[in-house]
Amino acid sequence: MKVKILGSGCSNCAKLEKVVRQAIDDLGIVADVEKVQDVAGIISYGVMSTPALVIDEQVKLVGKVPNRVRMVEILKEALPQ
């Protein structure tokens, strides 16, 4: 699974990264976490409000940080069957 965090260094972007990493640990899955910080990269996903969450090239969340429980749900839904 490839997880991307879109956002150019806002405080919520750091929060989102933390929650994502915690949720990955909770699930015990292997995932790549990558930060996309350049504007062109962020915009190319059709996103303007940061932070945003992209899993396997699919935009899952825009402009908000979910709590840990909700993040685990989002990752679970995105797991390949």
Place this chain on the structure above:
Amino acid sequence: MLQAFADFVTFKLFKLLPSSRLGTALDFFINDTLKIFIMLAVIIFLVSLIRSFFSPERTRKILSQKKEFVGNVLAALLGIVTPFCSCSAVPVFIGFVEAGVPLGVTFSFLISSPMVNEVALVMLWGMFGWRIAAIYIATGVIVAIVGGVIIGRLKLEHLVEEYVYDIKMGESELAAMTWRERVDYAWSYVVDILKRVWLYVIIGIAIGGFMHGYAPANFLVKYAGPGSWYAVPLVVAIGVPLYSNAAGIIPIVNVLFEKGMALGTVLAFMMSVTALSLPEMIILRKVLKPKLIGIFVGILTVTILFVGYLFNWIMH
């Protein structure tokens, strides 16, 4: 009920005399703090619920087919309800330009969004009453429309950094939020804002309460009353470095108003605090050439000064 609670704490618990200065100041402080925190929680929750139906992505779509004026009016109004923080100013700006939103319309959005914000609304409503809050919102929207139309007319597209025009925006479809998600979003936003502003609110109300109890009535009429020519530019200059501190500033401005500061001066001060912010200009520098930032700041400053003098003249 809040007043009764404040009276109880001040006069029964601390056994202060209602006629003493310390007593009035503390009574005022407890009552105002409680009122403002309750209003912040309730109103920001409702505003965030409304906002969960809007997004910058959706606003971009609405504005993309609009022409001058109608576009400016819509952009200024959407600026109020679209969730936006200055940290997203760059992607929002590029996204708007890419969608063919005219430059002046984009600026109407960029002016209205921070100026007519929910914290300023609650604080003005709570401390000055709904009439002045409504005047502030209406004037803010008009400033955003006028500022945007002027920038649009000046044809300054060449003062946007060239790379902006090369960026292509992708498409993404997000599932609509459920009501539970909307409520969660609104609630987390309330917590977020309260965490950020509570200390400023308390300090602002404490200073306000102190001045309310100790400063002589009408002592500002001479310096900041409707007849003072220098008060408006002075408060606009003071407002610039106070960015994002509407929460702490408004209780103090409220007491200045009570002690004789003119309404136009109050409005100009508030607008300069919320709309003229150095951090946002630094962020926008990534997409705008310095000359355009200068023109933007210049137009905003002149419009805000005009609002100040106009209201002082009407009230005089």
